[in-house]
Amino acid sequence: MKFQVQDTGIGIAPEKHAAVLDAFTQADASTTRRFGGTGLGLAISKQLIELMGGQLKLESEPGVGTSFCFTIPVEPGDETEDLKDQLLADLKGLRVLVVDDNATNRRILDEILRAWQLQPTLTDGGEAALAAIKKADQSNASFQLAILDCMMPEMDGYELASQIRRLHDDNDLRLIILSSATRPDDETRCEQMKIARFMTKPVVQSEMLEMVLQVMCPESMPPESSEEDEAVDC
Known part of the structure; x- marks a missing residue:
């Protein structure tokens, strides 16, 4: 990838080209110079570019201006990440029910989902979750995704899932x-x-x-990896 910065300033004399890339060096080192600075900017830039495998070059003509350019080797971006961004944008406003008896867990999930511009509703147990589902259905704003904690008192995640399936099939309301x-x-x-x-x-x-993207956009997402710590596809 090539970068170029060009100005129409005072320019740099040919014999000063190499020197201005050294630390604490400026093209005009006289006591009557018109421009300030420490002479570190180009030296730092040169070192950073070289650390990335590139080389800083300059072309300059006194009274006309200066052009600095450098090229660094880069790898192609991950197309999967671009796809995720697009799919997440398409899910904006997705209605999500969060069920967890732990307030801290609910808060964390709420912050994550809102950061993705989804619309979470938080409940602290099975009975409250079922009531929220029925209320949403009556308002024609049914939930599209529910995230259930497995280990809850009175009604655990599996029992709640069983109750939910009596109200919605897996196409209407997907469960995690x-x-x-x-x-x-x-x-x-x-x-x-x-x-x-x-x-x-x-x-x-x-x-x-x-x-979430695998669950809501299964046809668009690439296959999941088979590493042991990945989510289990049920």
Whole structure:
């Protein structure tokens, strides 16, 4: 990648070209010079460019101006990240129900989802979640995604998922289960209740984004990796 900066200033004499790239050196070092500065800017720029594998060059003519340019080697950007940004923009305003009996967990998820410009509604348990779903349905503003804590008192995440499935199928309301521990039957229970994803806590924002996009945009996202610490596809 090539960068170029050009000015129409006083220019630099040819015999000064090499010297101005040294620290504490200026083209005009006299006591009557018109311009200030420490003479460090170009030296620092040169070192940074060389650290990135490039080289700083200059062309200058006194009274006309100066042109500095450098080229550094760069790798192509990750197209997957661009795709994620676009898909997330398409999900703006997505109505998300968050169910967790822990206030700190609810706050963290709320901050993450709002940062993505989604619309979370927070509830502290199964009964409150079911009431919120029915209220949203009556208002023609049904939830499109629900993130459920697995280990809650009175009604755990799986029982809540079972109750939700009596109200909505997996196309209307997609479910994600979060848990601080895994059990041998998690995958089977997810399949039975049509839970889209199971993910272990603590929640990592980048992994949560990947999971939400996989759940809401399955045809657009590339296949997930098979690393052990990835979310389980149920």
